[in-house]
Amino acid sequence: QVQLVESGGGLVQPGGSLRLSCAASGIIFSRSVMGWYRQAPGKQRELVAAITSGGTINYADSVKGRFTISRDNAKNTVSLQMNSLNPEDTAVYYCNAVFTNWPGGNYWGQGTQVTVSS
Numbered sequence: 001q002v003q004l005v006e007s008g009g010g011l012v013q014p015g016g017s018l019r020l021s022c023a024a025s026g027i028i029f030s031r032s033v034m035g036w037y038r039q040a041p042g043k044q045r046e047l048v049a050a051i052t053s054g055g056t057i058n059y060a061d062s063v064k065g066r067f068t069i070s071r072d073n074a075k076n077t078v079s080l081q082m083n084s085l086n087p088e089d090t091a092v093y094y095c096n097a098v099f100t101n102w103p104g105g106n107y108w109g110q111g112t113q114v115t116v117s118s
Contacts, residue, residue: 002026002107004095009112012085016116020080022095022109033098034071034078038091038114048093049080062088085116 008020020036035050049059049069057069068081078095095109 002097002105004097004107004109006093006095006109006112009093009114011115011117013118014086014116016085017081017083018085018114020082020093020095020112020114022078024076024078024095024097027097027099027105027107028101029076029097030073031099031101033100034069035096035098036069036078036080037094037096038089039094040091043091045094050096051078082114085114087116090114090116 003025005023006020008018010018012018031053033050033052036048037045038048039045047060048063049057049067051057051069051071059067066084071078091114092111093114094111097107099105
């Protein structure tokens, strides 16, 4: 069974930082594209950042310069360092894995809540 387990969410003041982590099991992690998505109440789920098996990274414009995605293939983990947080970053953050080799797959974690408020 494929599992993606997020951790690190919580309540933080504006301007603060959080680091999210996602531990993967049951997949060939080193061959998977890993990403972080978020969904705020009343809004569509959106891509925050993604990193390919080769290290290519894409960020949403709203988080460029503030967030950093990284992966550790030896530990089967992907992380999201979030700095200079603002209330607009409040959302449930989801870990995602896409395996493009046969047989393929698209998997999601359970999500972790990030709340930015004073």
